[in-house]
Amino acid sequence: MNVSFTMAGGLAERVDQIFVTLDHWAVAHTPGPLQWLVQILLIVVPILAVFPGLFALTTVLERKGLGRIQNRYGPNRVGPYGLLQPVADGLKALTKEDLVPRTADGVVHYLAPLVIVVTAFLVYAVLPVGRNMTAVHLNAGLLFFFAIGSATELAVFMAGWSSRNKYSLLGAMRAIAQMISYEVPLILSTIAVIMIAGTLAPEKIVLAQASYTGIFPHWYVFTPWGFAGFLLFMTAAAAETNRSPFDLPEGESEIIAGYIVEYSGFKFALFFLAEYLEIFAVSGLGITLFLGGWSAPLSFLAVIPSWIWFFAKLMVMICTFIWVRGTLPRLRMDQLMNFAWKFMLPMALVDMVCAGVWRFLPGGALWSVLRWVICTVIVVVPYVALARGLQMGKKVEQRVYRYAEEG
Amino acid sequence: MLGEGIVKGLFETARNFLGSYVDKDRLVTVQYPEERHPLPEAARNFPFLLYDGDDPEAGLRCVSCHICEKECPPRCIYIEKSTDKKPDFVGKPQFYPARFDIDVSVCMSCQICVEVCPFDAIRMDKEFELSTDDRFGGLMWTKKELSKPNEYYQKIHPVEAAETDARRAEDVEKAKAKAAAAAAAKAAEVAKAAEAARADDEGAGKEPSKG
């Protein structure tokens, strides 16, 4: 424990570290041979409790938020303000008949939702949700995150293949193509952060951003490369987790539900859960990398416990996802691929260059202004050029229409 | 192509999100069982039969003329004519329906029966909360279920009902006047006849005294 308890922030610190302290206390009061078990349980159980709870909250938040965006009320009948809606949904999913197509590959069909949920939970191991609140301290935490995260592709393809449905197969093919393509810009956009922070451990990346100039924090998002990287990361994350406008694998209006078309009842709920868990995880990673993780946005707000900040930021991210979902139509497969390889990938590389320039330009009053200008130019010019290049060959523009002459 | 259209769209949805909390024009949803839209006067759902007074049997306006049965586009009305007659609102003896059924599972609420009825006997109801836990029963509405008093009509379609009532009152007046005139004429005739009868003892009693 390298946290220094200062007199002034004593109470705040104690509240901040309350879960850590409780954990230590519980482990300390367990008989020696069982300590390893309690230690594991105290890591696993909170994750299994908190994030599915957040999932339940998010489903109702999403439905209400979308509702308000669309000028409706959203669910408001079950419980106060419709807050118990997820309970009703869960009960419904549990009591529904579990249908397996006769021609489906039974074992794989059964395993797919389990695999996807397990991998979705595993990535939380390296996510710092508060000061000293990382489940497993891994030096190569980011690598672990991406390695495990890409295992969901396996589950998706298992689901799509084993269902033996043409729509499932189309959905699975779309999903594989999309996830593999977007993993590249997703990982590349984090490299800029790794270069600057010089570490792969998420908690150290947070600590690198947890200092302040005056009252303003040193978050990476407030630099040109960081801002671009953040946008790239979140776009790729939306694609990676099949969120709108990249929800092609499920593309309801085209291939009905994609790879989950043959799932019903609780298995469907598991897919749903996994999807949201991935969103939380990848948003959490985005927060860790670019938004200062659990650190407070203004220095004097540090009295509020760090884990509250983490979840507050997470909620903001989720709300943004909902907002985007309520606004944008879906891309088409070839456009999606074009976007990944012709825009996202070059931009991620440019962002790396930008980060490198930022890193090696000297500090100082004049230089810091100059550094800002140079790096902004490095990011904006390719952005405009690439965005123009995306419509190469095809003229995509707003059109002006004529009217028939009066006759 | 720089994403400004997307940003514009995001602002529009944000405006709508916030607007739905303040602008009644945006949030048009009505929380149905607790609050309800007032139905417009013209609203229609399923037909019902009108009767005057308190007795649905005696006051039923329908004279079993079968016009609505023939004109009904989905043919969901079934009428059986009575064998005897009963007096209608102006006192003229008329047939009445021994049976008047509407199959509401077939009825398409088109109001053609109301339009073609020359006797103001059938009108459209506004009641729409008709669901029951009985899936197959209760879909054939009989005369008993269909008959509703004029007061009910006045309640749900006040303007229309006022017009109809005025017209019918006029008819009654006319009929009364006619009856009075006829009675006067008859009385004169009777007097004349009586005078004549006095001569040869032939009565005019065979003719009905009332028209």
Add this chain to the structure above:
Amino acid sequence: MSRDLMMDATGNDERLAPTYGAGQHRLKAERESQILEVSIGPQHPSTHGVFRMDVKLDGERVVQLKPVFGYLHRNHEKIAENGSYLAAIPYTDRLDYLCSMTNNWGYTLAVETLAGITVPERAEYIRVIMAELTRFQNHAGLVGFLLQDMGASGTPLMYAFREREKILDLFEAVSGARMMCNYLRFGGVRVDCTPEWMKETRELVGVLPRFVDEFERLLRGNEILMARTQGVGVLPRELAVNAGVTGPMLRATGVNYDIRKVDRYGIYDRFKFRVPLGEHGDVYDRYMMRVLEMRESISILEQALKEIPEGPVQDPKTKLRGLRPKAGEAYGRIESPKGELGFYLISDGTMNPYRYRVRSPCLINLTILEDMCLGQSVADVVVTLGSVDIVMGEVDR
């Protein structure tokens, strides 16, 4: 790509095949084994009802598409032939169940042509008001559904339905029903509109432009929408004319043919409105046609509401019940929101029409669905179908 466009000639006479010729051209896949046969529909989220497309796919590329209909077939024409002239009106409501007012108008216009019935002035104005309100709500709904097909989570659809709700309230207030209005009669309309109704309509027409603006801000410049729709589902002009495509879909290809202008039925020659024309004939043009026509509808509504005279709304000489037109035939057509809605009636002098035929724009606009979709991906098929604007009630009749 080594796939080539295989064109089968329909005959030796080249005059016979000015266009593709009745769905004869199909893309050939490299290997037959790559073909994936998918039946899109009849139960599919974006086939707009019980419509089915037998699609052959090579990857996600369409190499063959056969529309299959009839799931909602109820032989509307036979039903109408068995009933009287009046009894057919409520059935026309159920053709294109989003636009019952214009359906009524098409039918009453045919009967009026057949029997030589004149319509009072006020009724003509009311008809125009109703038809343009219908057009507005149909087009708004279409844009919503199109975006829904594109995967926009229903936001534009909900905005469209929000305004549609207000228009339907107006319909309900005057006709008694929101969708199945059954309002127009040959020789006029069923009941007169009250002054309060007129006032409400004027108020609504005043706020409708705001709604179109909102739509435009939300959608018009959206890059994803443009990328998804421009150059997708292109319909060549000659093919459109030859295949009898009508309505906004035809005008999106640049053909100036609006029956309101051509036939000047009703009193449409009294109003000033413009006919927007497209250039490319793709989905984006079709979408924009609808948006622009919504604005023109508002302008017609404003004029009609200003000029509407007092007077009777039903021709007193016309017998509604038991109409017996002279033996003969008539074809009456109007510009419904979806295209040319025609009614062909043959009378043999009795109370029932001898032949009653609906020329449904939806069905005929689907003729060229395959031509528009070949070589495109499944996602484009859905969007293209959405831009055709079909209602199964009218396709299957």
Add this chain to the structure above:
Amino acid sequence: MSAPELGAVGVDLSADALRALLVAAIEGCSVTVVENESPSGQRSLVLDHEHAVEAAIFLRDNSELRLDFCSNVTGVDWPDREVTEKVKVKKMVEGLEGATEQEVEETRKTLAPGYLEAVYHLFSMEKKHGPVILRLRTRDRAEGNHLPSLTPVWRSAEFQEREAFDLFGIVFDGHPDLRRILMWDEFADYPMRKDYVSPAEDEPVLDDGCLPGAEPGAEQGAADA
């Protein structure tokens, strides 16, 4: 509706003028005009089978007419009907004074053969005029139900001719894809014909027997138990 005689650019679209044009342009083409007594005054032209496609191409491509838009295609069924007419015949009548030749009025019943008819409503998108109405008549309602297809001329006839085939049983020779369109493929009859008898409405439905207590004797069994 403008009367068909009033073409937008002054082209004479009356049935007689068109008939003259067609007869002049196509050798051997026989065209008859069908009168229309109703106020609509929309008269139509009956084309013969052999020259129908030629005539259609002429109507479509003629630079004056340019009837490029075939709006409506439909079938009409005219069943066999008995024509009762009163004719005066000279006949030997056995009278009181023996047989004499006399003019006697007599009702004679003849069976006018029915036919199926395809009606095409043509308009011009270029010239903005119309309608011109074409009719094609089959020989009879049984085997002779063949007509030349005009789909190769106007693509818009594709689905509508299929519909006429489906509902009336008119076989269009030369149609590229003549299948049933609205009824299912196994359906045998032609529902829009006047002599079609629809099947009884109370056919068994799927619900029968699925509902608890709906099967016959269920109540009985419960009572026994």
